[in-house]
Every structure is written in structure tokens, then in C-alpha cells.
Amino acid sequence: MNKISETAYLVAMYRAIESERPDALFQDPFARLLAGGQGQLLVAILGDQKQATNIIATRTYVIDRMIEQLVRSHKIDTVVNLGAGLDTRPYRLSLPRSLHWIEVDLPDILIYKENKLQDQQPVCSLQRVQLDLSNLGLRKSLFAEINATATKVLVLTEGLLSYLPEEQVGLLAEDLKEQPNFRWWLFELVSAFGLQQFRLLWREKIFNQYFSENNTSVFLFAPEYGLDFFHHCGWRTSEFHSIWKESRRLKRGVRFAAFLELLMRWFAKQYWRALNRSIGIALLERL
Numbered sequence: 187m188n189k190i191s192e193t194a195y196l197v198a199m200y201r202a203i204e205s206e207r208p209d210a211l212f213q214d215p216f217a218r219l220l221a222g223g224q225g226q227l228l229v230a231i232l233g234d235q236k237q238a239t240n241i242i243a244t245r246t247y248v249i250d251r252m253i254e255q256l257v258r259s260h261k262i263d264t265v266v267n268l269g270a271g272l273d274t275r276p277y278r279l280s281l282p283r284s285l286h287w288i289e290v291d292l293p294d295i296l297i298y299k300e301n302k303l304q305d306q307q308p309v310c311s312l313q314r315v316q317l318d319l320s321n322l323g324l325r326k327s328l329f330a331e332i333n334a335t336a337t338k339v340l341v342l343t344e345g346l347l348s349y350l351p352e353e354q355v356g357l358l359a360e361d362l363k364e365q366p367n368f369r370w371w372l373f374e375l376v377s378a379f380g381l382q383q384f385r386l387l388w389r390e391k392i393f394n395q396y397f398s399e400n401n402t403s404v405f406l407f408a409p410e411y412g413l414d415f416f417h418h419c420g421w422r423t424s425e426f427h428s429i430w431k432e433s434r435r436l437k438r439g440v441r442f443a444a445f446l447e448l449l450m451r452w453f454a455k456q457y458w459r460a461l462n463r464s465i466g467i468a469l470l471e472r473l
Contacts, residue, residue, distance in 0.1 A: 189397050190349045190404060191295050192224070194271030196232070197345060199225030200242035203235065211247040211436055213278065220272040220302055232393060240438035241429070245374055247436060248427050248467045249344060252372060254280055256340055256469075260369070264288065264336035268319060269346035272299055276308040285310040288332065290317050319346075320354070326361055333365035343373040351406045352415075359419035363472060371421060371470040376405070377412040377463070413468055421470040428466045 202217035202225070204210055218225075229235055253275065256262055263286060267273060270289035281287075287308070289296065293316040300314065319325055332339065341362055347355055362368050398404050409415035413423050433439040 189399060191271065191292050192228070193345065193397060194295055195221050195225040196228040197242055198272040199229045200239045201246060203229075203239045204243040204246070209437075211243050211438070212250055214246075214274055216274045216277060216303060216306065217272075220274070220299065228396070231396060240433060244429055244433040244436055244438050245344070245467065248429075248432050249342070249372065249374075250275065250279060252425070252427075252467065252469060253340070253342070256370060256372075257281060257285060260338060262338045262340045262370070264332065264339045265342060266290065266332060266339060266368075267342045267344075269343060270314075271295060271345065273344065274303075276310055276312045277303070277306055279309070281310045283310055286313065286336065287311065288313045288315060290315045290319065290328070292316070292318060319358075322357065322361075326364075329361055329365050329368070333367045336367050339365070339368045340370045340372060341368055343371070345374065347373055347407050348376055348405050349407070352409065355407050355415075356419060359416055359421060363420040369472055370424070371416075371472075373468055373470075374466070375413060375426075375468045376408055376465050378408045378410045412463055413470075416468075416470055420473050422473050423468065424471040425469040426463070426466050428463070430465065432466075 198217045199221035201212075201214045202221055205212065205214045205217055229238075232238065253265070257265070263284070265285065266288045267275075268290050270291045272295070273289070275281075276287040276289075287310050289312070291314075296314050296316050315328060317324055317328060343358075347358075350358070359371075362371060394402065394404055413426065417423070430439070
């Protein structure tokens, strides 16, 4: 995961580009600082800046709003961000000071982030845990420790699952389910059908050449039956927000999105339904 963790610089740069628009969906004043030269370089290498920025902007905005709403409505006391990367939500969202936010990621990325933000104050209680999440023993110990002190936990894995093998995602789902106070799980889902569409938007060949150790696809988790994968692990779907629909609503859709949607609704209804279920933001609740 060391190479994959560099995507954090890329995502931060896309957030910076969105934040600098006059009609920005959100403001991330720390994104460009965190992206640095590495983020600028990666955006230049991958190209297709506008489309990629729109995807990340939509994802970020939807998750921002969901977190704020969940914290208020369900009185969540702890958020655990696994694979946190260069996320800045503890600094820029409207969160209660009493909220405990825990970031978990590899040491290099968290040390870099700590240094860059050392003069900034988060809006809530913030803890950073340096941990390789593939270490199952340490991961379970951390989850148990958090569960012992928290009452209502929201787990966030925004950009993590797609890079994990299906077996590892299943084990993670079981580990989270074992902790009774881990109530909700929020993440981006890309199903097998969605991955086919995703490849049309991202320059995947270049992406894999840069981030993959052996030039194979870095996108490993794309379940054939979508959210049903998690239902067998003890989780049920509470909400699902289609990226296609949300990007259209937020005016960040692909070119000619309205015309394409009209065509699909008329001539490819089955494809249209599958598309809206295949890529989106999912909120799961433990059974």
C-alpha cells in the first residue's frame, strides 16, 4: 500500500482545484498545501483534470454533508477514518468540539500531514494513529480499544476499499462488525459494472503505470453484486447516493450529461438503473 498511499497527494490536488473555483462545492484551504509539488505532478501526468476533479469534488461534497448530518442526528461521538490520507475534514467541517476524530494510515503520510498542519487547530478532538491496516492483529486491537471508550462510532473508508482484494474487504467488514459500538460505515462503492464505466473516465493505463508495482490494475475490489457483498457480513444499506445523479445535481457531470441521461432513460433503461447502482456513496448500518 506504500505506492497507493501516494494517491493522497493526487486527491488533495483535485480538492484544491475545486476549492479555487468561484462556484466551489466546498472550501478546503489546506488542500494545495498538502498536495504540494507531488500532487501537481500527478495531475499533470494523468491529465483529464476537469473530469477527475469533478468526480472527487462530488464524492467529497456528498461525504461532507453526510458526516455532518450523521453526527448531528445520531449523536455520534467518534469518527474513525481508515486510510485517512490527506483528508482535512477535522479542520474544515462544522463539527462539535466534543467529537473524537481518529485518523489511521501509514506512518509516512501521517508524519508528512502532521508537519504541514502543525500550526492549524482542528475543530474537534483529533488523534492520529500510525498503522498498516493490513496487520490484522494490530488492527483488531485498535478497533477493540476504540470500541471500549466510544459509544457511537462512524467508520469512514473514503478511498480505501477499491485498492484492497475482495478477501481483505470481507475481513475488514467482519472486524468492524465485531465491535458493538461501531454503528455506521461510510464509503465509496464501485461495483464490477461501475468499474467498467470508471475506466472510461479515468486514464487507467497511465494510473496503473504510476501507482502499480507490476503494472497491473490497482482497482482490486469491485463486487459483482454491489452492496449485497456487505449484507452477508452483517451490514445493511442505510443510504446510497449515486455519483452520476449527484454529479448532475451539483453541476459536475460529464459533458452532455443531460442529453446522455435522456437517451438512457428512453432507450437503455436497464443500463440506466445499473449505472445508478454501480458507483456511489454508501452508508451501512450494522444489523
